[in-house]
Amino acid sequence: MLRDRISMNDGWRFYEGEIDGVRNRWGWGKSGSWNQGPESADFDDSTWRRVELPHDFVIESTPYEYSVQEFGSDNAIPEMDTVRNIHTTAGSFKKDVGWYRKHFFVDASDLGRRIYIAFDGVYRDSIVYVNNFFVGRHQSGYTPFEYDISDFLNYGGDNVIVVYVDAGKAEGWFYEGGGIYRNVWLYKTAQVHVRDVFVKAVPKPEENLQESEEVSAELDIAVEISSCEYVMGEGEKINFVKNDSSAVGVTADYSLEIMINSQEGTSVKHTVYDLKNINYGVTKYNLRSNISRAKLWDTENPFMYTAEIRLYKDGEVIDRCSQEFGVRSIYFDADEGFMLNGRKVKLNGVCCHQNHGGVGSAMTGEIYHYRLLKLKEMGVNSYRTSHYCPAPELLSWCDRLGLLVMDETRLLSSAEEDLNQLEAVVRMGRNHPSVIMYSIGNEEAQSELIAQGGYIAKTMINHVRAVDDSRPVTMGLLLYDLQKRRKLDTVEEIAHIGTVLDVCGFNYHHLRWQEYKDKHPAQPLICTEASTIKGSRGCYERDDENCLLELSMMETVEEQSEYVDKDYMSGAFLWTGFDYYGEPTPFAWPAVSSQFGLMDLSGNAKDGYYYFRALYRKEPLIHIACSWNGTEGEKKDVVVFTNCSQAELFVNGRSLGKRTRSRYGYLCWKAVSYETGKLIAVGDGGTARDERVTCGAAEKIKLWLEHGENDIIIVNAAIVDERGNTVQNADCELNFLAVLDEAKENSEQKYVRVSCDSDTGMSAELKVSDFEMSLNAGVDWKLFSEVRLLGTSSGWAADHVLPQSNRRKSFRGLAQAIFKLC
Structure with a gap:
């Protein structure tokens, strides 16, 4: 069997805080003896909360004030004189320890393969156990890490992984979160497999990169092969026991096939390399190849290639992986x-x-x-x-x-x-x-x-x-x-x-x-x-x-x-x-x-x-940095940002004069008298235009799909007047809900119905179908059974409502909700 990559994001149980009680007397003294407490496979976690990864448990806490002066004069930051301690710089959220547990099954046919658990990021100082065995400890809250858990598994039976994290300490002075906040994967490979690939792809020095769309490129391919088998060299034998050890593998012929494919699906290179001296541990190889007519990766055309890699043992494919790369200088x-x-x-x-x-x-x-x-x-x-x-x-x-x-x-x-x-x-x-x-x-x-x-x-x-x-x-x-x-x-x-x-x-x-x-x-x-x-x-x-x-x-x-x-x-x-x-x-x-x-x-x-x-950006733009609500006759400084050479400002059709912009500057009309109506800025005689209007009373909620991709739906809400203008001075509490429904005319088609109502009596509804998702990537909505709220926000810096709450007070007329299909 070739390599498998399986998501481990579902099916976790979580508990926040330390757990008192009888602990592992022999945990460090005997192998496989973490059999008491939450580290053990038999621990009852049925009362723990179910969570799905990625998960940040610190953001689930209610912020609280702590104002003790802990920063001394030798580490205070001048621009942060108002901030007294790391609790405040980290957002005033509760930082704690947490426990994660997950049961998973490994088929009996996987015995003989190498099984790895890979974490893209856990904050922080994580300790991992599998089936009562200590597996490893990783301090960093940001770097990825993986463990070979092959020897600790029950093949054909239930397995339990436990992850302890300590988010109470800080690596930085900013908000860092806590928990298994990135993806987790289970990899299954052969005993001998590709561990890492680095494709260094650069145009040949003689190429004129600015005058050619296609260039010749040199590829330096660094490959690391990992082997869990120890092999004796030809003619060698063990002479310290009577019989050869069963732990010694049999010599074999290995080769590596690399196919370079473009993002358009075209195969541009195919090379086979013989690999010598593979033995227990990691063996490194530096291989060379080329692409005769390569397209460059650039900011305007980020063209990608994929190296499809197959590892052969005695002519049979035992591992396969791929690595994306680009050619650029x-x-x-x-x-x-x-x-x-x-x-x-x-x-x-x-x-x-x-x-x-x-x-x-x-x-x-x-x-x-x-x-x-x-x-x-x-x-x-x-x-x-x-x-x-x-x-x-x-x-x-x-x-x-x-x-x-x-x-x-x-x-x-x-x-x-x-x-x-x-x-x-x-x-x-x-x-x-x-x-x-x-x-x-x-x-x-x-x-x-x-x-x-x-x-x-x-x-x-x-x-x-x-x-x-x-x-x-x-x-x-x-x-x-x-x-x-x-x-x-x-x-x-x-x-x-x-x-x-x-x-x-x-x-x-x-x-x-x-x-x-x-x-x-x-x-x-x-x-x-x-x-x-x-x-x-x-x-x-x-x-x-x-x-x-x-x-x-x-x-x-x-x-x-x-x-x-x-x-x-x-x-x-x-x-x-x-x-x-x-x-x-x-x-x-x-x-x-x-x-x-x-x-x-x-x-x-x-x-x-x-x-x-x-x-x-080059296209003409003009933006008024000022609201147009107030008291008649009130004086306002109207700031205008533009890349037009000249701008003119109008109040209710009356010109307040033109201003000429400097290369890096902004424009400002001082002490403009407010009057109900419309404020308009025009750049370069009409190539760009922006306006602010006096808003009416809040009449309704406007919902729209801000971003839809795969199983994630981001919905924005605005409080608007009868003409659809966002009302910034009538914030109210919004309640977001979403359900997964089937279309009546087509029972096979599903859609998400998002509703939003306010404490002032306004309400709105938005239907999102899989066809409306801008970046669906072929995800089948028929596989989903519910919609889960990930969180809401408004952009207000002093908002203390739990981020995962479905109730959110709008800020300056806007709020956002993020949902996930499950």
Whole structure:
């Protein structure tokens, strides 16, 4: 039998908290003796809650206030002076330990195969048991890991896996969630199988990449073969016992067949390699191939290839796997910045944390896809996985969407554990053409100013090179002394670490980039973290009591954009693409989420989104960053973001004059007198237009399918007046429900009926069929029997209602619900 890959996401039981009682007296003393307590196979978990993965149990808790000053002067962050402790920076949610248990069956015919359990991510410090046996412990809450559980299984019978997680401790200063928040897989392979494949595909040096759609490409294919059989060499024998050991395998002939197929289904290369010296453990092979007429992977046309790999033993196929890759050329130039396939590409990037309104860190691949599509709409072409190993689905979607990735590890450290985590990051990222660089740290202000920081960075870079030598290394340096709370006297204070990086990265401090460039003209530079225009969605006055932030940072962003646009700067990654749980600065409690994002927790665009969309995209755009409700005669400053050269503002048809835009600036009409009616902005005589109207009373709820893909349905709701305008000042509590129904005219067709009613008497209903799902991917809805609510959100930073609640108060007229078909 060939390799199987089985999802293990269903059928788990969960319990939060430590469990008292008799524990395993012999657990560490005797093999297979974890037979007491929740680790044991016979433990009664019938009262535990049923859960489906991915699962974040921290987001299920009610936030609570804890205001003790725990940050000292040596680790306080100036921009977060209002935040006193890690509890607040993490979103004020309860952090705890948790237990997961699952029963599963393994067929008797699988005896003799290798069975692996693979976790894409568990937060954190997880311990795994199978059938009373301790299997392994993994500290990181972000890197993937797997265990060979073949020897611990009951073949042809029931098996129990137990996972203990400790989410009470922190790896970062932001919201991190807790539990098995990514996918889990069961792999079944032959005793000898392919463990890992790395396809390094680059155009031949003599190719003119800008003038040809097809190029010749060289493929370096690194293959690792894992064997659980020990084989004696020819002529060798065991001489320390009378008879040959039954544990010694028989020699065999192995070969590897690699077929390269394009995303169009065309076979472009077929090669067979003889493999020598396979024995117990991992044997590595470096193979070479080529594609004579390869299509390049690019941001505009992210063309993918697949290496189909078959392992043969004595002429019989014993294992089969595949690896996707792309052909492209990357280069960072000290004077011209980043070059993709020979052309200059300015990196218009964002930093993003891995959580979304209502679901926390338990983001499915469909939710990742939804968020990336929103970023693409804005004109973003690059993504920083701040500040840890990303989910596999994120990188796969970046490959398909043509987004460039800065792939980041959690910590600047050369300790063995942290180097192992770094290697996991690189191994997962190295086959993805979207990944163009690795980052070995972020704002390591405690160590980047001392000599040890440089030593550590050099070791980490060498470690990256040993696993993948095809991408440069950077990190986000902070030009600030955190311990002494001072700006650096000179950029040379970080030169000992900055100069060992392939590309020197800076977080903020754009006025000092030129200073570093003048001293190190041969080094490429990038802004690893940059300021955005901050504010609560739809808010234009600060309200500390309700944690509402006014529109701000426009002047800083305008000045910063000019520096980012310099030829030698490779680009910038904005902080952040989306609001996220935790880091509520400039507020503390009762705020539980940030407001740095260009979109809110639910993916709704905020005003700052349109400044950067106008900057990044070519089509004419104009956006009014102002509401048009108020008191007659009230004075309003009307801010306009546009990429048109000139804009004109009208109130009820009366022109308030034209303004000419600077390259990176925004426009503002000061002290405009409010009057009921319509506010219109027109760019370049009509090439772009935006308007705000005085809203009427809230009349109804509008529902629409925001994103539908596979078994995930994202529905947005708006409170609107009789003309369909969103009413931002009439928020009310909404109640979301969804059921799976059969169409009356066709009993075989199913649809999801989403209903939403308010505490003010309004209601709405939306029907979603499988045909209406934009990205169904052939999922058969007839297999589903119910709809489960994953979570709701509104984007309000001080919202304390449980994210998985079906009741949600709208914020500035909007709310969102995420459902899953089961």
